Amino acid sequence: MTNTSPPPLAPHTIADVERDTGLGKDTLRVWERRYGFPQPQRDSLGERRYTDDDLTRLRHIRRLIDAGHRPGQIVPLSLERLLALSAGTTPSAAGRMQSVGDGPADTSEVHPWLDLLRRQDAAGLRQALVRMINEKGLARSLIEGVAPMNVLVGQSWLEGRLAVHEEHLYTEVVQGTLRHAMVALQxxxxxxxxxxxxxxxxxxxxxxxxxxxxxxxxxxxxxxxxxxxxxxxxxxxxxxxxxxxxxxxxxxxxxxxxxxxxxxxxxxxxxxxxxxxxxxxxxxxxxxxxxxxxxxxxxxxxxxxxxxxxxxxxxxxxxxxxxxxx
Missing domain, CATH: 3.40.50.280 (Cobalamin-binding domain)
Known part of the structure; x- marks a missing residue:
């Protein structure tokens, strides 16, 4: 008689997926019923668990939704078809974390910021943003610095070149710096x-x-x-x-x-x-x-x-x- 071990439990909870993708728990449950994806495993308590492949596919779905696609058109698609759609999609400057944005922006000026972020250099990133605000003013810095950096961070996260904790660090640094700038310039x-x-x-x-x-x-x-x-x-x-x-x-x-x-x-x-x-x-x-x-x-x-x-x-x-x- 052969003993077979149960398959390993998927590593991500629904809360993990929500934090990583920005897709709400209710949205994930609705898609599960309506479109048949995702189809998570269940742990011993009946809680949903998601695989790495589920997370990758949901990241691409989120990016395509940000680019204007309807959930009903893309949620049922395979990862291969999502990648094909993503290849022809230009991310908006609104980005994954930004709710008010502008048109596509040049990210070349803020590429060094991404290196600071990968090194966990919060002080360096803060100084770079403050320097831009001092040189260009707050409004131009938002449009020419923060908005394109949001695009770069979102794209790097999507491609797996940036971890979730690094994205969170970026958000905290930018929020703190902008709040300080508002007080100073108000x-x-x-x-x-x-x-x-x-x-x-x-x-x-x-x-x-x-x-x-x-x-x-x-x-x-x-x-x-x-x-x-x-x-x-x-x-x-x-x-x-x-x-x-x-x-x-x-x-x-x-x-x-x-x-x-x-x-x-x-x-x-x-x-x-x-x-x-x-x-x-x-x-x-x-x-x-x-x-x-x-x-x-x-x-x-x-x-x-x-x-x-x-x-x-x-x-x-x-x-x-x-x-x-x-």
């Missing part, structure tokens, strides 16, 4: 009062912070709430802060119908005078707005902001319509 705050957050299921904060930098440079009074604020809590926060604008970010991994439904719900619950600004890589934000997304007597359901450079224009428009000095 002009006297005046309207609009802008409350910034993401809705549940959207955990990426770097793009939101980059947008806040642009708003601070425009003299806005910003109120950051972090990420994943439930809509009822968000509505209460708007009232407590007497906010004029709610700024939200959505990555391309978010379900377009759910994004539009959430914006509709938020618009219905907010006072008529509070605007909603929505930015990020989710294609649903930039499609023509159907009449059902317009709340009667409330004007636009939301203002889409596709690029960081759109923020100064949005602030100028708001001030002109509110009778505030430019």
């Amino acid at each position: 002009p006297p705050a005046r309207p609009p009062r802008v409350l910034l957050t993401t809705l549940p299921g959207e955990q990426h904060a770097l793009g939101l912070l980059m947008a806040e930098c642009f708003m601070v440079l425009e003299g806005c009074h910003t109120i950051p709430l972090g990420v994943q604020t439930p809509i009822p809590d968000l509505v209460k926060a708007v009232a407590a802060a007497q906010a004029d604008v709610v700024a939200l970010s959505f990555t391309a991994a978010q379900n377009p119908r759910e994004v539009r439904a959430a914006l509709d719900q938020l618009r219905e619950l907010l006072p008529p005078g509070v605007e909603v600004w929505a930015g990020g890589a989710c294609p649903a934000l930039y499609k023509p707005v159907r009449s059902r997304t317009m709340a009667p007597g409330r004007g636009r359901a939301f203002w889409p902001l596709g690029r960081l450079q759109d923020i100064p224009l949005a602030v100028s428009r708001w001030r002109a319509e509110a009778g505030q000095p430019a």
Whole structure:
């Protein structure tokens, strides 16, 4: 009688996959039921476990979604077909971690930053970013430095040349440096009062912070709430802060119908005078707005902001319509 050992348990939990890819646990479960992928193993407690191949395939799926593909078109595809699609896909400057971005950018200037990151040289990376801010100013540094670096980090992560902990180190260094720069450069705050957050299921904060930098440079009074604020809590926060604008970010991994439904719900619950600004890589934000997304007597359901450079224009428009000095 031959004793056969059970196959080794897959190494990644669903929480590991969520942290690595940015794909939410609910999204993974829905894809499992709807598209038949992923099909994780189960441990002795019934918890899902994912293989290295599952993780690689999900990384490529995430990249293609960020480039505008629909989940239903790509989630069922084999890794070979995903690689073929990826070969013809140019990553956007929004990147995996950035929710508000610009067009494709030249990454040559920030390639040395990647070497610093691989050496775990957080101080060197911070100094390089501070040097650029001092030389170019905060706005140009975001567009010419941070945005292309996001592309480079995301591509390196996808190709397995950058570990997850290195990506996390990059995010922490950039967030800390940008927050310090905002404090150092912040002009006297005046309207609009802008409350910034993401809705549940959207955990990426770097793009939101980059947008806040642009708003601070425009003299806005910003109120950051972090990420994943439930809509009822968000509505209460708007009232407590007497906010004029709610700024939200959505990555391309978010379900377009759910994004539009959430914006509709938020618009219905907010006072008529509070605007909603929505930015990020989710294609649903930039499609023509159907009449059902317009709340009667409330004007636009939301203002889409596709690029960081759109923020100064949005602030100028708001001030002109509110009778505030430019």
